[in-house]
Amino acid sequence: DVVMTQSPLSLPVTLGQPASISCRSSQSLVHSDGNTYLSWFQQRPGQSPRRLIYKVSNRDSGVPDRFSGSGSGTDFTLKISGVEAEDVGVYYCMQGTYWPSFGGGTKVEIK
């Protein structure tokens, strides 16, 4: 199974400041079809998950452009250019190149 490792576990951020979450996979996520199936999900407190980013860097419809994804192979990053109060929650990376698996989550909170 592919293991997804996120860091940090907890990320206190000052409003308006940038934030960065790392996600590493135990194997390369490049699929035989040439795509890299790495997605990011946000789960606000008490809510269902919501997909933000798919195939490394593609933002879903309605996702603010302060969210961006990057990376390749086994190393990926989610960046928030300026954290807003509504960004509080847990962020998960997910790989779908193999049997899908999620990272353990990173909790973003306001300092």
Place this chain on the structure above:
Amino acid sequence: QLVESGGGLVQPGGSLRLSCVVSGFTVSNNYMTWVRQAPGKGLEWVSLIYSSGNTGYADSMRGRFTISRDNSKNTLYLQMNSLRGEDTAIYFCGGGPNSGNSGPASWGQGTLVTVSS
């Protein structure tokens, strides 16, 4: 919109069937999944079904859980048998257009399953 139901309290060894009624897209034409979240824990994949009808299960659920769909009702199901305490979780259905290997683009609100005597 995805609306789950069917959760509740069940004894160890018991069975439960979860339903996910979908509106806005056709279940049979899309990749659909079940993902669960134990209390205070992270997300865990349970099962998936492709538009082709092919299915997949996490190792710990294979042989106990069955994913299916009713095209006439545009509904996704998860039949859960031989339930254990560690199956206690909120179960989310997800999927729809632009899902597939990128994970669910749409999610339901979840239904809570509690396995306890």
